[in-house]
Amino acid sequence: MELTLKISPPRAPRHLLARTRLSSSAERFRDRPVAIVQAPPGFGKTSLLAQWRHEQLMRGCVVAWLSLDGRDDPRRLFVGLMLAVRAGSGRAAFGKHLLEGGAAPDAPLEAITAWLAEVARTALDIVLILDEAEPLPQASQEVLVYLFENLPANLRVVFASRGGYDKLIARLIPYGTCTAVDAATLRFRLDETIALIGSRFGADVDADTSARLHDITEGWPLGLQLALDAIADTHDPSAGIDAFASSTGGIQRRFVSALFERLNSDDIRFLTLISIVDLLHGDLCSALSGFPDARQRLLRLAGETPLLCNAQGRSGWYRLHAMAREVLRENVADLPHAELTCLHKRAMQWLADHGMTVAAARHALACGEEETAYRLVQRSLHEAVTQGHLVDVAEWREWLPEAVLDRHPQLRIAIAWALAMSDRHQDAEAQAQAVLLSMRPDEATRYEIDLILSAAAYFADEPDRAECLMEKWGETSPVGDAWLQQVHANRLAARALMNGDYAAARQLQRRAPHGKTSAACRYVSRWRDYMTGLGYLFEGQFLLAERALRPALDRADNDLGRRHPFSCMIAALLAATRFKRGDFEEATALLANRLDVLERGGTPDAVILAYRTAARVAVAAGMEHRAIDLLGILDAIGAARNMPRLRVASLTEQIRLHSGCFRSATCQTLVEQLDRIVAAHTVSDAPITRRTLVLHQDISHAYVAIAAQDWRAAKHALTRAQGVAEEMRLGAARVDIMTLRAFVLDRIGETSTALLREAVGLGVACGMKLVPLDLHPAVALWMDAADGAASPSSPPEQQSSTATNAPVPERHDGLRATPSMALTPKERDVLELVTRHLTNKEIAFAMGIGQETVKWHMKNLFLKLDATSRKQIVRRAQLMGLLLEAA
Template identity: 50%
Template sequence: MTTLIDSAIAEYLLKTTAPRPQPHLLMRERLGSDGPSVRDYAVVVVQAPAGYGKTSLFSQWRREQLARGVAVIWFSSDERDDAQRFLLGLVQAVRSGCARPAFGRLLMDGGIAALGELEGITAWLAEVSQLPGDVLLIVDEAERLPEAGRAALAYVLHNAPRNLRIVVAARRGFDDIVGDLLAYGQAVLIGPDRLSFRLDETIALIGKRFGPRIDADACARLVQLTDGWPLGLQLALSAMTRAADPLQIIEAMASNTGALRDHLVGALLANLSDDDKAFLTCISIVDTLHPALCEALTGDARSGDRLARLMRETPVFVTSEASAWSRLHTLVREVLMVRAARLSDEELVRLHSAAAAWLSGQRMIEEAARHAHAAGQLQTAYDLAEACLHDAVKQGRLQAVLDWLDLLPEAELERRPRLRLAAAWALALGERHREAEQQVGHISAGQEEDRALRYECALILSAAAYYADEIDRFVEIFSPWIDQPPESGSWLVQAHANRLAARAIALGEPAQARRQLQRMPRGDVGKGVGFLVRWGDHIGALSYLWEGQIRLAGEILTPALASAEADLGRRHPLTCMLAAMAALHAYESDHADRAAALLANRLDVLERSGTPETVAIAYATAARVAAAQGQEHRAVDVLEALYAMGVMRALPRLCIVSLAEQIRLHAGHYRGATCEALMHRLDGAVAQAAPRHGPLWQRVVTPLVARSRARAAMASQNWPLALEALGETHEPADAQTLGRDRIEFMALRALALDRAGREGRALLLEAMNLAQAGGLARTLADAHPALMDWILRIAREEGDAGHAGYAASAPPVAHPAAPRAPSGPRAVPTVVLTPKEREILELLARNFSNKEIAVAAAIGEGTVKWHLKNLFGKLDASSRKHVVRRALVLGLLEGA
């Protein structure tokens, strides 16, 4: 027995030593060990497939708990850890992690053999309960434990003393063991969804490794390519680290060639058998996986077992604990689909036919239609598409409809009016609004008697006019139907309310817009109506932005954007439009980095599918963020791209916004000649567009042009001319209630009055108060740099705390005498070492001699020797250097 224990101790020294932390480990605040989602639970189970960063998360938790003075013990499981070996490992884990060589001496000296399995565990728990402080037990790879080892761990989980907290990592199936603890709220389960990297975490991770070389847009593309899969991100980062230009790696991963993807994914699949690789290639043709679907595709009754095994052994699946459905990670699936395309035509037809038949039987009509078309079953595919695409519009799956439009011949559209109606909807909600009008023309021919159809066509045409920025025509088309709502119970009821609200904003009545939306009961936001309800959220938030009530807009945007991202996806057009307004909210709240993250990898979607209002908001915000970050060249580039888009989409308002923002940018630097040239272009754009638009459109554009003219005069310091131009905006600004435009107008007029030698202070104070009330921290700062200087002087003179928001917007000035952060080795707070022992450990890590330690710690040399002896014993070390190394390994010392 003694020989067994001695040999096991040597082995368990490695099993109970925490793995080396990664040099670029990101401390994910959202998943902190004392976060609100896990803080109050004694048992935490982290369950996810391989590649989700469970061990990295535990390394973070270990560091956090050590820093709080908690003793952390680590145990890595394997297939041989029966109850006896598991107990042996727990004893050694306490000895190593708590630096207590005498812990469990009775158990190690033959007590394990004398006691039964559970009695030994009970004795271990009892001895742990006598430790002087809190203890965190981390059990990694718990799924590898044999049945007896699982039973022993379950006993520990159910009988842990108050000072013991336990976290367990497993790939699958461990939630069954702690099912009762989860049900009674004594444990919490963290699944793969929460472990996936979000964009802000990816930006932080890449920033630690590459600094400013990789911007937020590239980070967002990387998240899209990897689905936030931690292992996929790690593979990409490894390739980027080796490359001379890391951005080229992201471009290569996004390219159609897939050479780099194939190399990265090949490493994950290298150890699989040929049969397993063929199986994965075969099932990659479908979006989501089910054991029965895999069986239908392969014709093998054991396909479900193979799928389950591969899900356990390979890190290439996205799974759900509550469902039998899963899917391949995007990065892996695209490589496998390239391989699937090399299969013979007969095999591909067989696979798509089998998929279509099985999916159709499960009433997954849209997916079945795609596979039927790929199998050459065209009439079957058209029948299935006709049955589902109109519902796809209601649910916001517009791209699916547009994809089908490229596949449907004109003859089929003539035979199937519902397909043409779905196509018209999808075309109207984007840059192809002229094509939508053509489709409606085909639908309306000979259908004068069908009121419901005429009403839906009116909705489509008004949507097309809205996307074409023809505001007056939008109001005109929908006006006959204002008092003729659709029948209650129809999905069009919500669409009708949304359209009334959008019309109210166009008429300058934002409060009336919200009143129309409030008449609609929210109910449950499900896939059937969620898309339309979120359109209502979009319009409601826009009404608050129109009024300059940025805080109230944020209260709508935050939950609406989170819900849209979860259900529709990050790059869905409506999600991107919500994100554009959320970016404006973040920027006006003085969070430029968050605004940049919200817009990252979304501008291209807005370019194709955004409303003119949200496109203008997104690009103007992106330009202001770049300018605030000191990248004026980037800001000008973004605004020129907006101008080019306005030309391409025949949306002159985008050109006008682009030129106005460029004038604002240059006027702040008093570049008079440049502003004059831009003003000439702006006048030309307005003159060309104005005859084709009505008074509603011109009411939006006129104050923008007048403020730009005033800024151009300010750039040349012609203050009387600036006052004259600002006088032009007085009436339109008042018509826009208390919006950002009116507040900006007041501030600019106050500045012009002051520079012209007249009284403008009272007007500026009023603008400051209005901006503060609406949460507009950046509006006045961006209006003109001289305004910011004036505001700061007023704040200093009056000591007005109410203007602190604008004072905070000024760039911080570092004081030359500011103390620097301490550097060098630091002993973390812990119950393992006394405060004096921690102090001596730090000095030891600095290579101090005994005499130097005595002087620095203000103690005698004999006392130093006594403390060193205790350190040698607690850390099981044989030399001074060994003490420092052991402290580093145990996480008791940092920075050495």
């Protein structure tokens, strides 16, 4: 009876999401006879096995399932394997002679060899799934290793464990016979989280809310499932997720506490003490906790619980799950003051001794040693800037007294750098000026101050001022510091981009020092990817833009985090690319839960692209109200930060949106507001700003004229806009304008076929999938009509004949048989008819065969499914995966 349960697959989760990238037919799993899934509990190993079982059954394979445990010695393992294949294949005689004495119980390898030979003789494609393998005795593990190394061609094995099989993986992978799935692979990606939540709550939860939950749970499968179960009964799922995210009512604490219940008191105290630091190492944990077995305890908890995971890119380092860390730090706050102070001192000393001075300074402040904190910060704050920890550096502005900053100008410079690359550019300029007033700067310091001021001007959307600040330093950095040389190259590339010299910008980046061995240069070097991707976007080279941006985003998300400002900027550019290529779903996922970060720390171009893309996706989804709200936010950001380009971009998009519905009066009101902004900011000494604003103005006037159906006015406005776009070498904008011009010329009665053909050809050549509906719904209708006239399909009478003679597929409700090799095609047909409660006579009539033949097939079904009634046949077939719900 117990073995019967072990060979019975578990019930599939109710809301199982079949993840395409983890499909058994994916490239990494295809043609690999062994797949080893190894991860701590809660990472969805069994759910993945259930997905693979379903997929293999649908391919017609025999799937044998065996759950293992610590009592599975070699003999018991052999019996389990025999019965698993027998049940999965429906062959009651499989291995009968082996079980009755053909295999020697004291020779496990010989028994397994005989079992493998029996499997090979079946000539069936068999997939063996072994779950919960971690407690196996050593002798049984050796038997499995032998099995893996001697698989017949018709057998694949899927093996799942919490851990302990790293050596086996390392032994098999070099021969190409094995593929491994770890916890990092099993974590949900954002698009999978969005799909999972969508399957539970439909359109009630938007992508932004889904992304918040994803970021909180860090893609941990069990965490997602428990969180969704916790909010499943709420009236408003979005409000429930928001409450979970903010831990309102202690929802998050109850969630984490459920995991702590499985730990003993020593483990909980250990985790509480080490939670005060962000990154964990065995020696650091030993210094903090005082536990003599701290290193072993850390490794054990990382392997047995989902509370700890490897720190990205740091061998031997771990970090606590964000939710667990938050709850544990609440517990830390309840410690006695003297104990808490001592804990922070230990952290400060260990981190300072190991060169992690910024983190050490935080703990120095926490334990009241302010002078020590200031001394540590002085040594490391500029280093933190070079490594991209801008938010951390900016926070120190609130903690460092003016007197300390006056004594240490380098601290002001570091803080000015962090503030410059954010929405606090005025504060950055104040810090930079304070440095100049507090000392007699040398040329190197003046040069760095100008770099800071140019960064502040760039983030403040003052490109002309940023260009002026760089002109006096020429084309070459006057200092030998590799980091500043890369910053200089970035500034020159940004200047080239602003002037439309995109190829020159890429050439400047290629000539810059790469600093491959310098940690200080890694972050600033990432800006090459941003500049390259932005230049390709402006040019309209969307294939090249995606090729540059996608790997850059993967690296940024892994190294810096999904909500780091730089990651969000790259995501904004890639989202704009994906939208132009027609992938609205990925564009939505890329921007989800990132707009707020971009608002605080994104470049103006990234902010405009992000909000404009999000608004256009909303329109494509039929949510005009959402698009108007997003564009209103963009306008408000521009007004609050005194950035006219953001306001003009927002108004242009609003005019385009209303023009699509021919709301002439609304368009006129908006364009008057836009004209006032442009008039106030198009000054002669700011040519870059003037060109950009005038381009938006011309496009807006064209849309206003289209809304009023004043086609000649639209033609003149688009002609002016095309001239500006060509002057700025904006290939993407030029293609859109050409398409609109072709439409307007056609309305006037002029020839536009050649112009439209050229626009479409340019879009195709650059990988841009023209979205005429996005330009204007009337343009989409016109282009559809033009396509129909240019390349008609079959004649109407032929179309009618085809439609009449096309067979209508028959739909069956209820259950349908899967194409498993356990049953013959005729047996599957009989099984389906049995599910519809037909008698033998009715089955014979339906299949066009004799009743004796039906009785023969029914006898085989009773034997293969080990059933004693028709009802049991159906139930057993469902349990074995031979019957599934009809789609």
